[in-house]
Amino acid sequence: MEAFKSYRSWSFVSLFIVILFWVSTVHVEYAGARNITVGGNNGWHYGYNYSDWITKVGQVYVGDWLVFKYPAPTSNSMAHSVVQIQNKARFKKCNVGAAIKLAGPTQGTGNGFHFRLKRVRHYFFACGLGNTRHCTVGQMRFGILPVVKTG
Numbered sequence: 001m002e003a004f005k006s007y008r009s010w011s012f013v014s015l016f017i018v019i020l021f022w023v024s025t026v027h028v029e030y031a032g033a034r035n036i037t038v039g040g041n042n043g044w045h046y047g048y049n050y051s052d053w054i055t056k057v058g059q060v061y062v063g064d065w066l067v068f069k070y071p072a073p074t075s076n077s078m079a080h081s082v083v084q085i086q087n088k089a090r091f092k093k094c095n096v097g098a099a100i101k102l103a104g105p106t107q108g109t110g111n112g113f114h115f116r117l118k119r120v121r122h123y124f125f126a127c128g129l130g131n132t133r134h135c136t137v138g139q140m141r142f143g144i145l146p147v148v149k150t151g
């Protein structure tokens with residue numbers, strides 16, 4: 001009987017932990033989640049100042065989608081990609097070599113590459129091509145900190 005009781009209380013503890021985990025990791029979304037096209041009508045290309053652009057976007061919320069639009073490369077056009085740089089220090093240095101690859105050169109066509117901002121955290125995006133040049137000289141980089149929308 002004693003063993004049964006402790007078994008029961010342990011299962012409540014585990015259930016509680018599972019619920020805590022779920023609450024902390026669940027993607028908090030709001031009804032009006034938006035598609036935010038990176039660069040607006042400019043899309044994702046070399047030489048546009050995305051750090052400047054993001055300051056004009058205003059607050060971004062958890063659940064919003066970033067949409068990267070760029071054409072597939074041709075013999076006379078540049079290839080681009082989307083990478084997520086892990087932290088601010090690496091972002092400042094455009095350390096794209098060790099970044100997380102999110103989308104390749106052909107994934108920005110059509111409706112574009114969609115990336116959902118699922119958490120409250122700093123996200124750093126860049127183009128990973130051109131041996132860091134697209135990130136540095138080409139200014140294809142920006143940071144973003146979505147917050148949970150309340151009310």
Ligand SMILES: [Cu+2]
Pocket residue numbers: 045046078079080081127128129130134138140
């Ligand atoms: Cu590029």
